[in-house]
Amino acid sequence: MADRHEMWKSLGMNIEQHDVLCSVLPGAVGDVFMSQKNRPKGMEFWDMVVADVHGIRPAELIEEQKKGRKVFGTFCVYVPDEVIIACNGIVTGLCGGSQFWVPDGEAVLPKNTCPLIKASVGARLGKTCPFFRIADMYVGETTCDGKKKAYEILGEDVPMYVMDVPQMKRPEDIERWAHEIALFAKKVEEFTGVKLTVENLKKAIHIINEKRKAMQRVYDTRKNKTLPISGRDSLLMTQISFFDDPERCATMCNKLADELEERVKNNVSVVDAGTKRILVTGTPLAIPNWKLHNIIETTGAAVVCEEMCTGTRYFENLVDENINSLEEGFKALANRYMKTNCACFTPNTGRIDDIKRMVKEYNVDGVIDCNLKFCCLYDTEKFSVGRALKEANIPVLQLETDYTDTDAEQLRTRIGAFVEMLNK
């Protein structure tokens, strides 16, 4: 692997601290991924990316910046990538998924803030993530209160634009979201120096739709009784899709889907017949948060679907490509993005409908609803999710965790008991 220290230095990173992070990552990747048997060959691409996660893609982004392109860092699946891509910008997801960044976040945020927010702020202020250093502009959004206030702090350190996400989904809210996207487009045009046109927007919509379709193809293979890929590998693919080039992402996912479809035909499964199938729902699992999947899949069950933003919410629903004006384009984007069911909306019954639909589609035996500690939105929604699943006779286990490993054994015990109950 190439030595990236010069690049990291040029980004103003805290090299000593970052070296500590780099020293633990290979062990974690080995434990979680390389220990699995019978993995699809197509995973080699994602293995290579994760092995040099702070090297390969950051180096590409820097090369593109030299050509004059701007990099936008985002934190939420409501931010329409299409507008950025249309203006020749690059999108990179910035949500922090490691405990390593949390203490630097806690230096400026209350301790009872969710770890995803603390890690994201810590990664920037602690100067220990190249993606957070490279992004020319951050794009925030008014989803949860913790994020809204964290963006004010991040905005003191880096150019920040915040999109005002509606909290309801009435027709007037969807119209307002289309208007908000139009305002965002103006900002992106100004920042990139590239004018948004119907043609470039249409092309960008097509690129992102193709990426969504390719990811859906991979997920579709997980619906089969013959399970051709583990939950851990699918999660890694999804996590990396947030910062990869979208066209390459589509190509690699389609290639993987070809292999997985072939595996299904040939009855090649990564688990023994009868292994209990779990759908995971809840707060997102930002890279390198693999804790839950790893525990579930080393406790005798298999994760077959993620109803999360690092899962189906990221790629389900396409944007209508049939647009003849920018106004139609903004409306088409608003319609698609408002189909995403995040707990920041009220009501959010669409999420329950999605979970119940996916339980059927993915042949699920039980649901694990997992909340990141201090995420009040998903924590509160647990009540209605749990009740609806019980009413539908779908076994459900509700958990709360953070990025530390201190509760790993406790989680293992509870998940183990749940799987045992499913096996009975």
Ligand code: BJ8
């Ligand atoms: S659309 S889930 S990506 S907001 S876990 S930071 S909500 S306190 S991440 Fe999210 Fe967009 Fe919704 Fe998805 Fe706040 Fe909760 Fe933390 Fe969260």
